[in-house]
Amino acid sequence: MSRSLRLSAVVAAVVLVLSGTSVAQAAEPTASFFTPTTQAGVAVGVPVIVTGTTLLGNTAPVTGTELTFDGGATWVEPTPVELFPDFRIDWSYLWTPTEAGTTEIAARPVTTAGPGAVSAPIVVHVGGETVVQPVNCSVRCEMSMPFVTEAGEHEDIDDQPVEVGVRVRVDRPGVMLGASTLRGNYRGTLVVRMWADGVLLAEQPYDHPGRMVQADFATPVPVEPGREYVVSFYSPQGGYMATEDYFTGTLVAAPFIAPHDGVHGAGVYHYGVGGGFPTDTYHDSSYSVLPEFRG
Known part of the structure; x- marks a missing residue:
């Protein structure tokens, strides 16, 4: 989970306590989505990463979550991927749309007493355009x-x-400010870079020894909707973070789209002294490179 999502969960819990809202006022379990952003446009035949969370409430124990892609005619179970035993269950599902059209995705918690309330749906335009x-x-x-x-x-x-990065698009015009990442034991100088069509658009060295890296380009880089960019870090001694089998589908978290091309995910790398435009892939890995945008 990104730092922003973790922070949102903590803030939500603190707000409930400080506002005096009791657990009994939000007793029923609820399910909601992280990705894809509603009104996203996705491709036919290309997998899409559906993620979300189920808040446990304090009534009947939650035994799982179910998703529907056909208005409730059928339901499928996502995979639980992170458990907060007293608070929530985060989950993920890989969905491959097979025909063009508008699909509504909804979720519901399942408890020992049966299915719970159905969430507000997210709308996905298969074979269509994103509505910003x-x-x-x-x-x-x-x-x-x-x-x-x-x-x-x-x-x-x-x-x-090695140079590690992520292929990314944006859904609105703006500028790319830089990127952040979490690195391993190597604490020497890194270089954050941005590319389009193999051409280097910007780079910025980062020499702070901390584990958390947040590097801004000297001049923000203009970006346009629909064009694919690569944002990457070069490390002369490796030491990067990796998650295999992460980008198994397109990840849509507005304003960003990390596209799956039907064969490979968005995570890319390139070995060599000095780095270079990364195009190689390995097990749909993510290298925890998080582009930062203003627009």
Whole structure:
């Protein structure tokens, strides 16, 4: 889960306590979505990562979550990927749409007493265009990456010079400010870069020794909807974070789209001294590179 999603969960819990809202006032379990953003446009035949969370409430114990893609005619179970035993269950499902048209996806918790309330649906335009949603990126938006696999991220002990990154599009005009990442034991200088069609658009060294990296380009880079970019970090001694089998489908978290091309996910890398435009892929891995956008 991205730092932004973790922070949102903590803030929500604190607000309930400070406002005096009792658990009894929100007793029933509820299910809701992280991704895809409603009104997203996705491709026919290309998998889409559906993620969300089920709040446990304090009535009948929650035994699972169910999703429907056909108005409730059939239901499927997503995979639980992170458990907060006293609060919520986060989950993920890989959905491959097979025909063009508008699909509504809804979720419901399941308890020992039976199915719970059905969530408000998210709308997905299969084979259609994205309808831009009102996301406030007037200062900065970091790409949200909820957990989609139980394996989680780990430090890769590889110490070879490597460039790791993510293919990304945006759904509105603006500028790319830079990127953040979480790194492993290597604490020397990194270089954050941005590419389009193999051409280097910007780069910025980052020499702070901390584990959390947040590097801005000296000049923000203009970006346009629909064009694919790569945002990456070069490390001369490896030491990056990786999560295998993460980008198994397209991840839509407005204003960002991390596209799956039907064969490979959005995570990319390139080995070599000095780095270079990353195009190689390995097990649909994510390298925890989070582009940051303003628009």
